[in-house]
Amino acid sequence: xxxxxxxxxxxxxxxxxxxxxxxxxxxxxxxxxxxxxxxxxxxxxxxxxxxxxxxxxxxxxxxxxxxxxxxxxxxxxxxxxxxxxxxxxxxxxxxxxxxxxxxxxxxxxxxxxxxxxxxxxxxxxxxxxxxxxxxxxxxxxxxxxxxxxxxxxxxxxxxxxxxxxxxxxx
Amino acid sequence: xxxxxxxxxxxxxxxxxxxxxxxxxxxxxxxxxxxxxxxxxxxxxxxxxxxxxxxxxxxxxxxxxxxxxxxxxxxxxxxxxxxxxxxxxxxxxxxxxxxxxxxxxxxxxxxxxxxxxxxxxxxxxxxxxxxxxxxxxxxxxxxxxxxxxxxxxxxxxxxxxxxxxxxxxxxxxxxxxxxxxxxxxxxxxxxxxxxxxxxxxxxxxxxxxxxxxxxxxxxxxxxxxxxxxxxxxxxxxxxxxxxxxxxxxxxxxxxxxxxxxxxxxxxxxxxxxxxxxxxxxxxxxxxxxxxxxxxxxxxxxxxxxxxxxxxxxxxxxxxxxxxxxxxxxxxxxxxxxxxxxxxxxxx
Numbered sequence: 001x002x003x004x005x006x007x008x009x010x011x012x013x014x015x016x017x018x019x020x021x022x023x024x025x026x027x028x029x030x031x032x033x034x035x036x037x038x039x040x041x042x043x044x045x046x047x048x049x050x051x052x053x054x055x056x057x058x059x060x061x062x063x064x065x066x067x068x069x070x071x072x073x074x075x076x077x078x079x080x081x082x083x084x085x086x087x088x089x090x091x092x093x094x095x096x097x098x099x100x101x102x103x104x105x106x107x108x109x110x111x112x113x114x115x116x117x118x119x120x121x122x123x124x125x126x127x128x129x130x131x132x133x134x135x136x137x138x139x140x141x142x143x144x145x146x147x148x149x150x151x152x153x154x155x156x157x158x159x160x161x162x163x164x165x166x167x168x169x170x
Numbered sequence: 171x172x173x174x175x176x177x178x179x180x181x182x183x184x185x186x187x188x189x190x191x192x193x194x195x196x197x198x199x200x201x202x203x204x205x206x207x208x209x210x211x212x213x214x215x216x217x218x219x220x221x222x223x224x225x226x227x228x229x230x231x232x233x234x235x236x237x238x239x240x241x242x243x244x245x246x247x248x249x250x251x252x253x254x255x256x257x258x259x260x261x262x263x264x265x266x267x268x269x270x271x272x273x274x275x276x277x278x279x280x281x282x283x284x285x286x287x288x289x290x291x292x293x294x295x296x297x298x299x300x301x302x303x304x305x306x307x308x309x310x311x312x313x314x315x316x317x318x319x320x321x322x323x324x325x326x327x328x329x330x331x332x333x334x335x336x337x338x339x340x341x342x343x344x345x346x347x348x349x350x351x352x353x354x355x356x357x358x359x360x361x362x363x364x365x366x367x368x369x370x371x372x373x374x375x376x377x378x379x380x381x382x383x384x385x386x387x388x389x390x391x392x393x394x395x396x397x398x399x400x401x402x403x404x405x406x407x408x409x410x411x412x413x414x415x416x417x418x419x420x421x422x423x424x425x426x427x428x429x430x431x432x433x434x435x436x437x438x439x440x441x442x443x444x445x446x447x448x449x450x451x452x453x454x455x456x457x458x459x460x461x462x463x464x465x466x467x468x469x470x471x472x473x474x475x476x477x478x479x480x481x482x483x484x485x486x487x488x489x490x491x492x493x494x495x496x497x498x499x500x501x502x503x504x505x506x507x508x509x510x511x512x513x514x515x516x517x
Contacts, residue, residue: 102193
């Protein structure tokens with residue numbers, strides 16, 4: 001178990017990154033919070049030695065992605081009704097407590113959740129985190145050429161989803 | 171052109187993803203997570219189970235995706251939502267622990283079953299001694315009727331065991347293979363003796379062993395006092411058990427042996443002569459009943475000696491005189507007592 005100062009410093013530095021990963025993968029806010037906590041619990045329990053802060057960040061992104069994938073599998077097994085989740089989101093949105101920027105982020109997350117997980121992760125790592133194709137290949141444990149394929153297909157699918165849902169021309 | 175479009179698309183994508191800048195974790199969520207990790211470490215030190223400690227900490231109030239400058243404004247969360255999450259988590263944890271208990275119990279039950287089964291299989295329930303000319307072979311049989319070991323007392327018996335390899339076979343198969351390895355039953359003798367604390371099992375195995383010996387031709391010890399009478403006694407075994415309690419010598423007298431026409435030659439004449447007059451409509455075969463003096467009829471030619479003495483003669487034998495045709499009823503009625511019915515057409 002890592003010491004509390006290390007955990008606290010890491011959380012201060014990378015909490016938003018982890019939360020973003022959870023946001024693009026999970027629809028329900030409670031699930032996002034659970035995935036966030038699980039990720040940092042795994043970090044606290046891990047014995048991995050990090051070479052740099054970038055290494056630590058990449059590790060956290062990868063662990064958060066895997067935690068979200070596991071939760072999605074569990075959600076599929078539980079047969080959670082999509083209508084229930086949508087109602088939850090709509091209720092929160094209708095509360096009017098969120099800023100317009102957050103609604104945009106939610107809309108993007110909702111669109112990303114409609115495409116495959118592999119495309120979603122590749123797009124996020126490329127266009128938000130700014131990783132190169134080689135780094136993404138290492139993080140996703142796939143060949144570099146596959147990353148290019150994922151990015152190309154992911155972009156196309158995301159455009160289609162955005163155009164279909166919002167009439168947004170990417 | 172394609173590259174330009176791609177770059178343009180990349181910049182658009184980056185702009186699109188820039189909206190995620192506004193996503194951040196709330197301070198309350200960070201604090202709760204830190205608290206959960208601290209509690210987890212404390213409980214790990216105390217040696218308590220992690221699963222039980224997960225429940226209260228992970229059921230914290232819900233955080234929001236808030237703007238960076240607005241973090242900390244989500245301190246007031248609905249209490250009802252928190253309690254629902256707590257209940258949800260408790261259910262998940264209890265399901266996990268229940269599944270763990272079920273899995274552990276199932277594994278333990280399987281192990282216990284395997285241990286008991288193996289022990290029961292390896293425990294001998296009966297000892298079978300197969301005594302042969304080559305020596306004695308002792309088989310150990312478990313309660314499932316499987317031979318678990320075989321010990322030979324002599325070298326020749328050991329070679330027989332090596333050839334038969336009766337181990338891990340059923341009791342019958344072991345006996346059969348041993349008897350096969352013993353050789354020709356005409357040249358060897360074999361007996362089987364079963365010892366067991368279970369009387370029912372001992373009797374059953376003894377019976378099966380005796381049957382195996384009989385099937386192989388070893389049989390029971392032969393009577394040495396009457397070797398000449400053996401074939402006749404063997405032939406007349408079913409009859410002597412019923413009709414000749416005095417021994418095998420009485421059997422030929424009371425039972426007519428087939429293949430002795432000189433004894434049966436006059437039989438048709440005597441039979442027909444002693445036949446009571448048949449009543450009208452009576453079938454000829456029924457007319458062969460004993461006469462009033464109670465004297466038994468002798469069997470017709472071709473009949474064996476096993477026919478009871480008061481049994482009526484067969485129709486085919488009476489109608490021999492009619493060339494195999496049944497006698498008409500009128501002919502029978504015309505016959506006088508004592509006159510052979512079958513002689514009428516010839517006269």
